[in-house]
Amino acid sequence: MKTTTDMLHSLFTKVWDEEKIPEDWREGVIIKIPKKGDLTNCNNYRGIMLLSVPGKVLNRILLERMKAAVDPLLRDQQAGFRSNRSCTDQIATLRIIVEQSIEWNSSLYINFIDYEKAFYSVDRETLWKLMRHYGVPEKITPWSRTPTRECLAGSYMQARCQTVLSHNHMQDKSIQLSTTSLGAGLRINKEKTKLMRINTPTTTPVTIDDRPIKEVDSFTYLGSIINKQGGTDRDVTARVGKARAAFIILKNIWASREIATLTRVRIFNSNVKSVLLYGSETWRMTKKTMQKIQTFINSCLRRIFRIRWPDKISNKELWQRGSQDPLESQIRRRKWGWIGHTLHQRLPLHARP
Structure with missing residues (x-):
């Protein structure tokens, strides 16, 4: 292992000094991964490039050096694809905004923005300027211009959410965002961009490039369902459904002796369970909701332990066998853990333990 490490270190040092990447490191195999929709349409596939192992190690080194320069300058609101962060804050914030709008009977417009192939269409010259602006080392920037880097970029742009209180304000912000995005080579996907209205008297559509944005009563934002009635029942139901599908996929494992x-x-x-409890830190838990989730967990555990009728076992003994805490304790622990993590992130760097 040490010999391999020494050889790679020597090779990477040479690449770094000469600023020349071996040609075979730029070659890869593109694997197509289906997305939602009609699979006869090529646009419904995402391409993933498989690279050589040394090439991936070099990319990781470059990425870490970029992160060291960029990460301290990013806004706190940017949580996706950053270490020690999650999107729970954003989900909770949007839920609170919706629920307070309902409680106070105030108007609210939410625009969920989606970009078309964001990192494949972004203007590269703009990207280089941004890298220099954020202080990315000049030595790294030329390497980022290689075709391989473009293939590796992937689609990291998630749905952007805008919340405003008036129709005119939402219309103006949507036009402004579309214009600014086009300047960077980004084009808004008008099919996937959705609008949600809450307590709004007007029915005038919001448009982008003279095309009305489709209105919805609910939207899956960062993996959690947000609906205009507030609450989390629909999200819980969807989570149980996804967890059940994940459990069924692994049926051969549960049956294996x-x-x-x-x-x-x-x-x-x-x-x-990780699929089931995703976003549970933001759920409004009721006795009915708690029972629904706990019943699903119990049924899964009984199948794992092969407990079938007429065999009987108490839930308490079932949890002990599986080293499981009651759901109420798990949810409480996750909520307090999220709160503690959020407070820790709010501290200045010099004050963190």
């Missing part, structure tokens, strides 16, 4: 029970429980925690 060659896999230890403890291993099956760990797989359940990582592949099923």
Whole structure:
């Protein structure tokens, strides 16, 4: 292992000094991954390029050096694809805005923006200028111009959410965003961009490039369902459905007698329960909701432990076998953990432990 590390270090040092990347590091195999929609349409596939291992290691080194320069300058609101951050803050903030709008009977417009192939269409010269503006080392910038880097970029642009209180304000901001985005080579996907109105008297459509934005009663924002009635019941139902699908996919593992029970429980925690409880820090928990989720978890555990009728076992014993806490305790722990993490992020860097 040490010999391999020394060889790679020597090779990377030479690449860094000469600023020349081996040609085979720029070559890769493109794998198509289907997205939603008609799979006969090529636009409904996302391409992923598989690179050589040394090339990926070099890309990781460059990425870490870019992050060191850019990360301290990014806004706190930018949570996606940043270490030690999650999108829970954004989900919770939007839920609170919607619920307060309903409570105070105030008007609210929410525009969920989606970009077409964001990192494939962004203007490269604008990107280089931004990298220099953020202090990315000049030595790295020329390497970022290679075709391989363009293929690696992927689609990191998630749905952007705008919230305003009036129709005219939303119309103006939508036009302004579209114009500014075009200047950077970004084009708004008018099919996937959606509008949500809450307590609004006007029905005049909001348009982008003279095309009205489709209005919806609910929208999946950062993986969680936001609906105009407020509450989290629809999101909980969707989470249970996704977790059930994840559990069914792994049915061969649950039925296998060659896999230890403890291993099956760990797989359940990582592949099923993580899907089930995503965003649970922002849920408004009621006794009915708690019972619905706990019932699903119990049924999964009974199948993992092969407990079938007429066998009987109490829920408490079932949880002990699977080293599971009651759902109420898990949710409370996740909520307090999120609150603590949020408060920690609000502290200045010199005050953090």
